[in-house]
Amino acid sequence: MTDASPDAARKKSLVLAAIFLVAVTIPISFTGPAVAIPAIGADLGGSVAALTWIVSGFMLAVGSSVMLGGALADQFGRKRMFKIGMAGFTIASLAIGFAPSVLVLDLLRGVQGVSGAIALSAGFAALAQEFEGPARTRALGLIGSGFGIGIAFGPIIAGGLIATLGWRAIFFATAAAGVFILAVGAPRLSETRDPDATRIDALGAASFTAMLVSLIFAISEGPSFGWGHPLVIGLFAAAGLLFVAFITIERLVARPMLDLSLFTYARFVGIQALPVAVAYSFVVPLFLLPIRFVRVEGMSELQAGLMLLPLSAPIAIVPFLAAHLARRIPAGLLASGGLLVSAAGIVWLAAIPPGAAPLAFMAPLALAGIGAGIPWGLMDDLAISVVPKERAGMATGIFGTMRVAGETVAVAVVGAVLAAFVAGALPAAGIGTMDELALAVASGSFEEAARMAPHLPAPAFAAAYGTAFRLTMLIAGGITFAAAVVTFVALVPRPVRRRRRGRRMLEIEA
Structure with missing residues (x-):
């Protein structure tokens, strides 16, 4: 009792x-x-x-x-x-x-x-x-x-x-x-x-950590070294081999750190899509927008902080409200609906060109923040609910890993993608440091870019950044939308028609 x-x-x-x-x-x-x-x-x-x-x-x-x-x-x-x-x-x-x-x-x-x-x-x-x-x-x-x-x-x-x-x-x-x-x-x-716990899966922990480190290093260093550089290729190869080793170890040990059998359940897979979606719909804009506001739009740090409020403030309120709504509305339906709202906000944000009025950012940022806040308040409970109570540590560990590692990978991936799109949007610079020039523009350092390529007009840097930002945000919005679909399919109860004794009866799929 x-x-x-x-x-x-x-x-x-x-x-x-x-x-x-x-x-x-x-x-x-x-x-x-x-x-x-x-x-x-x-x-x-x-x-x-x-x-x-x-x-x-x-x-x-x-x-x-x-x-x-x-x-x-x-x-x-x-x-x-x-x-x-x-x-x-x-x-x-x-x-x-x-x-x-x-x-x-x-x-x-x-x-x-x-x-x-x-x-x-x-x-x-x-x-x-x-x-x-x-x-x-x-x-x-x-x-x-x-x-x-x-x-x-x-x-x-x-x-x-x-x-x-x-x-x-x-x-x-x-x-x-x-x-x-x-x-x-x-x-x-x-x-x-x-x-039932016996001993720590040391080999699994070591291989997973080494895999994640290799992957992040490869993604982070790719734009500066070049994606064909032997170091970058070697890091990606090492990450792939370590991933295979991690899966093999988890299949063989008696008490694995990650119970791979959980991934045979659609609900468990659907839950893991939630932190990935939030990483691209909330964390990525939170890291990219201060650079844009300060270095591209010419705002002060204080103005940039205020501009982020429509995105950040809902996260402090909406998750708690969503947890209360989940008593009346299925959590899967709430979460997938929130991700659709967030995806719409990110796509709208992608359409805002450099130099736009500050008010143009308010509505799309609010949509992204409110939409991301809905699954934020539900996914911890969902992660625990799919495993036996005594394995709550594993559930929170897997989910926490997906959340934090997903955010780390998302930030690294988006930084690399933004630089790649900048390089593709810039006119032929005629210099041997194109990767460095793209990184300078992607970070909003237009003055440094002008010193590296003085023959290019200043508006070319802003135009390349605007194109790259738009394409990057469209990718982030697409990932969020895809996660919303996965969440809906995996977590939302839906009717299933079956024949029984010659009659069609409507049942609800558990």
């Missing part, structure tokens, strides 16, 4: 508040520092590649560790791994605030990302044990809102801290949040584990 006493309700509220704060803090930790890169570079120096890994390295560490975190939580206990993960995250955040060089900072960001992934997986799995039924749906909807708040408002929060206290304050603030979570929320978690 569920304990409905005031003390039990207070305990559950504190647990929910702690994990909500984790859901806010972890995404702030990879969107916020993106704003701090110029300040960090001015203070510590470092190459462009080293500074880029301040964000990319953290995202990669989280994406490659979330699944492992779920497996660790299943075997050693959700509460124990939550405390270990949060302790590591807090110590790493504090140490980053004192980092003497970019190299040290990058290494500590990796530690911070792995620790945060373990805490996130264990926290989500622990939450699934604390709440049941509609209460669990509402709780996970609130957590989805927290994740959205962190991603959406991380750059704004970081900008305010940088302006008042300096870039190191970002990491001191996340360390303070970690101390609060450890002091208030962690002690109130109930210790649970999977009684």
Whole structure:
């Protein structure tokens, strides 16, 4: 019987508040520092590649560790791994605030990302044990809102801290949040584990991490080295071989990190399409638009932040509302409908040319944000609901991996695609550094592009960027639409006609 006493309700509220704060803090930790890169570079120096890994390295560490975190939580206990993960995250955040060089900072960001992934997986799995039924749906909807708040408002929060206290304050603030979570929320978690768990799938974890690292490096370095460069080809080949190795290992081990049999269920496959769609319909614009607003449209950082509000603000509200609507409307129907709305917003955004009035962005951004916010509040609960309760750690690990790794891959892919479209749209430059020129234009550095190709007229750079942005957004919208179709087919109950005793009877497919 569920304990409905005031003390039990207070305990559950504190647990929910702690994990909500984790859901806010972890995404702030990879969107916020993106704003701090110029300040960090001015203070510590470092190459462009080293500074880029301040964000990319953290995202990669989280994406490659979330699944492992779920497996660790299943075997050693959700509460124990939550405390270990949060302790590591807090110590790493504090140490980053004192980092003497970019190299040290990058290494500590990796530690911070792995620790945060373990805490996130264990926290989500622990939450699934604390709440049941509609209460669990509402709780996970609130957590989805927290994740959205962190991603959406991380750059704004970081900008305010940088302006008042300096870039190191970002990491001191996340360390303070970690101390609060450890002091208030962690002690109130109930210790649970999977009684059937035996040992960690070390080979599976190693092969998956190496595969993801190789893939991200290949995609990230392709535009600068060239897609035919031996290093890039070798990285793609290594990623492919490691993927085959990972699948083989998971088929052979007795207790795999990833239960491949889950992919035989249409509902499970449909759920994995949700974070991929949100990555392209929300995270990708969130990363691309600040560059466009500041460097192409000529806005200030404050104006750019305000321009993003129609996209980011719905993520803080809509997921919680969607969780409540799911009590009356099938979650699959809500999620697929939201993705269609988001896809429409992205396609509309693609049609806005450089130099358009700021108001032209408001409606498409609002559509994209509202549409992405609907599945955001549903997919955590859906991910857990398709597996037995005692394997909640695996469910959250797989889903968290798809979410964070999908976002990491999406950002890398879109950056490479944008640069490729820029190269195709630019007139023949007559220089030997066409890849570098395309990267400069894709990043909005038109002044640098003009120095590299002084014979090209200035409007050519804006025109090439506009063409590339439009085509890239159309691809993102197409991926979102395809995910909406997959979600509808896999998750929405639909009538099936069968003959029984000579009569046609209408049944609802489970």
